[in-house]
Amino acid sequence: MTKQMPGKGPLRPAVPEIRLSYLALVFAVVSCSLMPFALANLPRPPRSAGELPETRPWFTDIAQRSTFPYVTSNGLAGRKYFPLPMCGGVAAFDYNNDGKVDLFFTNGAHLPDLKKTSPSFHNCLLENRGDGTFTDVTAKAGLSGSDLEYSFGVAAGDYDNDGYEDLFICSAGRNTLYHNNGDGTFSDVTAGSGLDQKPANLLSVGAAWFDYDNDGLLDLVVSNYTIWTPVTDKRCAMNSKEEFYCSPTIYPAVATRLYHNLGHGRFEDVTEHSGLGAAPSKGMGISIADFNSDGLMDIFLSDDTLPNLLFINQGNGTFKEEAVARGVAYDDTGATVSGMGSDAKDYDNDGWVDLVYNDLMSQLFGLYRNDRGQSFDYVSTQTRIGTLSRPYSGWSLGFVDYDNDGWKDLFSANGDIDDLQPNSRQHDTMFRNLGGKVFSDVSEQMGPDFMTLGYHRGSAFVDLNNDGFIDLVVTALGEKPRFLLNNAINQNHWILLDLSGHKSNHDGIGAKITLTTASGRHLYNHATTSVGFMSSSDRRVHFGLGTENGIDSIEILWPSGTIQRLEHVHPDQILRVEERATVFPGRSK
Amino acid sequence: MRQALTRACLVAFAPRLCAKDGTMIRSLVLLFSCCSVVVASAQAPGKTPTTDSPSAVDRGLQLARSGHCQQALPLLKKAVPVATDKSLKMKTGLAIVRCGLVLQQMDTVVNALLWLNRDFPTEPEVLYVTTHAFSDLATNVAMQLARTARGSYQAHELNAETLETQGKWDEATAEYNQILKSNPDLPGIHYRLGRIILSQPATPNTVEDARKEFRAELQIDPNNAGAEYVLGELARQQQEWDEAILHFERATQLDASFADAFLGLGYSLKALGRYAEAVGPLESAVKLQPENPTAHYQLSIAYGKTGQKEEAKREMELFQRTSEKASEQTNGGNLPAKERASPQ
Numbered sequence: 001m002t003k004q005m006p007g008k009g010p011l012r013p014a015v016p017e018i019r020l021s022y023l024a025l026v027f028a029v030v031s032c033s034l035m036p037f038a039l040a041n042l043p044r045p046p047r048s049a050g051e052l053p054e055t056r057p058w059f060t061d062i063a064q065r066s067t068f069p070y071v072t073s074n075g076l077a078g079r080k081y082f083p084l085p086m087c088g089g090v091a092a093f094d095y096n097n098d099g100k101v102d103l104f105f106t107n108g109a110h111l112p113d114l115k116k117t118s119p120s121f122h123n124c125l126l127e128n129r130g131d132g133t134f135t136d137v138t139a140k141a142g143l144s145g146s147d148l149e150y151s152f153g154v155a156a157g158d159y160d161n162d163g164y165e166d167l168f169i170c171s172a173g174r175n176t177l178y179h180n181n182g183d184g185t186f187s188d189v190t191a192g193s194g195l196d197q198k199p200a201n202l203l204s205v206g207a208a209w210f211d212y213d214n215d216g217l218l219d220l221v222v223s224n225y226t227i228w229t230p231v232t233d234k235r236c237a238m239n240s241k242e243e244f245y246c247s248p249t250i251y252p253a254v255a256t257r258l259y260h261n262l263g264h265g266r267f268e269d270v271t272e273h274s275g276l277g278a279a280p281s282k283g284m285g286i287s288i289a290d291f292n293s294d295g296l297m298d299i300f301l302s303d304d305t306l307p308n309l310l311f312i313n314q315g316n317g318t319f320k321e322e323a324v325a326r327g328v329a330y331d332d333t334g335a336t337v338s339g340m341g342s343d344a345k346d347y348d349n350d351g352w353v354d355l356v357y358n359d360l361m362s363q364l365f366g367l368y369r370n371d372r373g374q375s376f377d378y379v380s381t382q383t384r385i386g387t388l389s390r391p392y393s394g395w396s397l398g399f400v401d402y403d404n405d406g407w408k409d410l411f412s413a414n415g416d417i418d419d420l421q422p423n424s425r426q427h428d429t430m431f432r433n434l435g436g437k438v439f440s441d442v443s444e445q446m447g448p449d450f451m452t453l454g455y456h457r458g459s460a461f462v463d464l465n466n467d468g469f470i471d472l473v474v475t476a477l478g479e480k481p482r483f484l485l486n487n488a489i490n491q492n493h494w495i496l497l498d499l500s501g502h503k504s505n506h507d508g509i510g511a512k513i514t515l516t517t518a519s520g521r522h523l524y525n526h527a528t529t530s531v532g533f534m535s536s537s538d539r540r541v542h543f544g545l546g547t548e549n550g551i552d553s554i555e556i557l558w559p560s561g562t563i564q565r566l567e568h569v570h571p572d573q574i575l576r577v578e579e580r581a582t583v584f585p586g587r588s589k
Numbered sequence: 590m591r592q593a594l595t596r597a598c599l600v601a602f603a604p605r606l607c608a609k610d611g612t613m614i615r616s617l618v619l620l621f622s623c624c625s626v627v628v629a630s631a632q633a634p635g636k637t638p639t640t641d642s643p644s645a646v647d648r649g650l651q652l653a654r655s656g657h658c659q660q661a662l663p664l665l666k667k668a669v670p671v672a673t674d675k676s677l678k679m680k681t682g683l684a685i686v687r688c689g690l691v692l693q694q695m696d697t698v699v700n701a702l703l704w705l706n707r708d709f710p711t712e713p714e715v716l717y718v719t720t721h722a723f724s725d726l727a728t729n730v731a732m733q734l735a736r737t738a739r740g741s742y743q744a745h746e747l748n749a750e751t752l753e754t755q756g757k758w759d760e761a762t763a764e765y766n767q768i769l770k771s772n773p774d775l776p777g778i779h780y781r782l783g784r785i786i787l788s789q790p791a792t793p794n795t796v797e798d799a800r801k802e803f804r805a806e807l808q809i810d811p812n813n814a815g816a817e818y819v820l821g822e823l824a825r826q827q828q829e830w831d832e833a834i835l836h837f838e839r840a841t842q843l844d845a846s847f848a849d850a851f852l853g854l855g856y857s858l859k860a861l862g863r864y865a866e867a868v869g870p871l872e873s874a875v876k877l878q879p880e881n882p883t884a885h886y887q888l889s890i891a892y893g894k895t896g897q898k899e900e901a902k903r904e905m906e907l908f909q910r911t912s913e914k915a916s917e918q919t920n921g922g923n924l925p926a927k928e929r930a931s932p933q
Contacts, residue, residue, distance in 0.1 A: 324909075327890060
């Protein structure tokens with residue numbers, strides 16, 4: 001079953017053969033969904049390039065149009081406790097299924113007691129009103145987290161396939177699973193779920209929902225940094241006076257934890273059985289993708305000061321750690337770096353999922369090109385990512401085709417770990433992908449709101465106004481987040497796929513999509529919400545199409561193994577796709 | 590005490606004197622005077638040698654301690670070949686060095702340092718005294734150069750190199766250019782000018798300006814492997830792989846022991862996907878620098894890409910072993926210096 005929700009332009013069926021049988025349903029869906037996209041108050045750029053002033057910024061911060069109390073508060077008040085540089089996770093998800101993606105932010109706590117002692121430390125849910133403003137619905141939703149400790153990352157996913165996105169919060173204390181009740185409220189269902197089983201004092205910083213055994217239920221992998229408490233915190237200072245954040249090298253490495261979804265809200269900790277427990281790390285960003293195209297989702301973990309990890313799914317409930325063998329453990333000198341956020345996407349459109357991580361200034365962001373599923377080539381130098389990234393300390397990052405030219409660009413939320421350097425406060429960066437070969441720094445063209453200096457941390461990639469141009473949401477320590485609306489200053493075409501799994505998990509996470517344009521150009525992407533660091537992005541799968549206004553076909557390989565093919569699809573729409581096998585005459589199953 | 594004074598003199602006074610007076614040669618003169626005073630203080634009048642020593646070597650050591658180096662040296666030199674006690678032998682050697690410096694007997698000093706470092710290669714006191722002895726020797730020679738050939742290009746070159754080490758780029762450049770005025774074809778000067786350009790904060794012209802100097806160097810001295818290497822490295826950083834390969838190849842042909850040039854060559858070939866061709870240079874790099882983790886890592890990748898799985902595995906193991914060793918030696922691995930501070 002396939003439904004379409006056009007962002008603009010006429011409603012057209014995506015698949016001619018199902019047009020008649022599903023016309024009524026499509027119309028009903030569209031009738032309910034068109035209103036939210038009439039975002040009249042959001043800046044809508046003129047569509048003729050000739051009308052555009054050359055200085056028009058790509059992004060405009062619209063956060064100040066809304067009233068909400070959230071400020072990223074890590075509790076810094078003198079003593080530089082070890083985890084304080086990490087704060088401000090963000091999730092972009094549609095909590096009420098109204099077609100407008102909402103925003104959720106995690107927050108820190110008071111130290112040394114690690115309690116959210118005041119509302120300034122509360123987490124925050126903002127409902128997208130569709131007019132460029134957001135309403136604080138945290139209290140109503142029951143998501144303030146006032147009973148939680150210091151929160152880091154967040155992962156959105158529909159773990160129970162009820163059609164509503166749920167939330168998992170990573171914390172210094174207990175991790176939390178919030179079930180979306182579908183009525184605008186959430187319930188803390190952690191107790192007894194199996195996700196409450198966690199080693200004491202474990203700092204869990206990020207998580208990703210994915211279905212590693214393709215049973216239709218989203219499993220959960222949690223990135224853990226180290227074992228730490230305020231009592232065991234080490235103090236690092238120059239000349240016994242000026243404190244700085246200690247290196248993670250003085251804290252122990254810990255295992256990444258894997259939880260198997262048993263259904264009915266129960267999870268089993270399979271860390272040891274799966275093999276993840278045998279590879280301790282100081283885990284940061286998690287990226288989920290099928291790196292060797294065997295139909296099974298693998299896990300990449302960027303690591304702070306230790307080798308990165310690449311867990312290859314063996315298909316029998318176990319993973320094999322192969323980062324060294326596949327060439328992603330180290331940079332090209334064989335050195336480890338302070339790996340932070342990560343993303344896994346096909347940046348050169350060759351059909352193989354590539355990898356990127358960011359790190360601290362004077363190190364180089366690591367870009368690895370997938371060599372036909374066998375190994376990875378370190379290409380930071382060749383692609384100029386190395387030279388471009390050297391001055392920046394990056395945290396969250398991700399591939400995002402901000403200009404819809406069909407090439408995934410690279411965004412990084414930047415800001416040093418400490419405040420000791422003249423250039424500690426930094427602006428974010430956008431490195432434009434020039435044909436999958438090299439990148440160029442176009443940060444300044446993104447505009448003054450984009451170039452704001454700060455200690456930026458979390459980021460989510462999301463189409464807030466459903467115009468097909470991806471927007472950015474970025475947190476910064478001690479500041480309100482920025483909602484950087486993409487002003488869409490070109491006329492490039494696009495499509496957003498809103499996947500709905502049936503045999504597969506409802507979110508369609510793990511689905512691999514090959515899009516062929518009318519001219520025969522192939523574009524690739526897959527469904528995932530785990531992008532960057534501590535953050536969760538829009539689950540809809542985005543394609544920029546450049547100037548091409550025709551799509552020859554879209555082929556979806558669902559996690560269940562179902563292959564679905566859509567033909568002659570019109571661009572510039574949000575296309576809802578219900579999982580359904582396509583019958584290929586003459587092709588064996 | 591004398592050591593402490595000498596160290597204080599070298600550490601505290603030298604930078605100030607250098608900064609104040611501008612040129613290293615003048616600084617060295619002052620430094621030498623300062624240090625000579627320190628050493629000579631051991632020979633202050635009024636102190637007489639002890640005569641009731643139980644043996645010749647003890648007597649020699651006592652004479653040296655009391656500043657009577659002229660009398661001490663023959664006794665100490667005679668004692669060394671027959672010394673059986675290691676500790677006593679080391680003390681004797683150190684006393685010879687100190688007295689040799691006082692009496693400006695360079696051959697005595699150098700000979701003693703050679704056998705001291707051979708017999709006591711990890712002894713901190715030997716290493717400490719050796720450092721200062723060579724420093725004093727260098728000072729002495731610089732003094733000699735200043736006295737006898739102040740206007741020579743060698744004197745200018747020494748001065749320029751010193752300014753370079755102090756980060757006084759403009760003054761060093763002026764010195765080198767001064768040399769080129771009178772000796773336009775002198776090898777090594779354009780190389781150093783190129784090095785200065787690369788040592789300074791980068792500007793849009795840095796790479797091209799540096800390239801001009803290294804190319805000029807090669808016009809004068811086509812056998813300068815270092816200049817070829819730097820040109821290769823600059824090309825590599827600009828992703829100009831063909832040019833990088835050309836220069837790295839020339840560097841390895843000019844100097845078959847140039848490990849970094851072999852590594853650069855292998856890296857550049859690898860970047861172009863020419864893995865089979867990269868294996869040879871990387872194998873050379875590993876042979877020349879068996880403790881270099883990067884060389885092992887690069888070779889492992891090249892082996893892996895050419896289907897030599899066992900070799901790739903072996904090199905990866907060597908990479909991990911050498912990497913751990915290097916990390917232990919640097920006490921903190923890749924961490925910035927500030928992060929190496931001990932937690933409290």
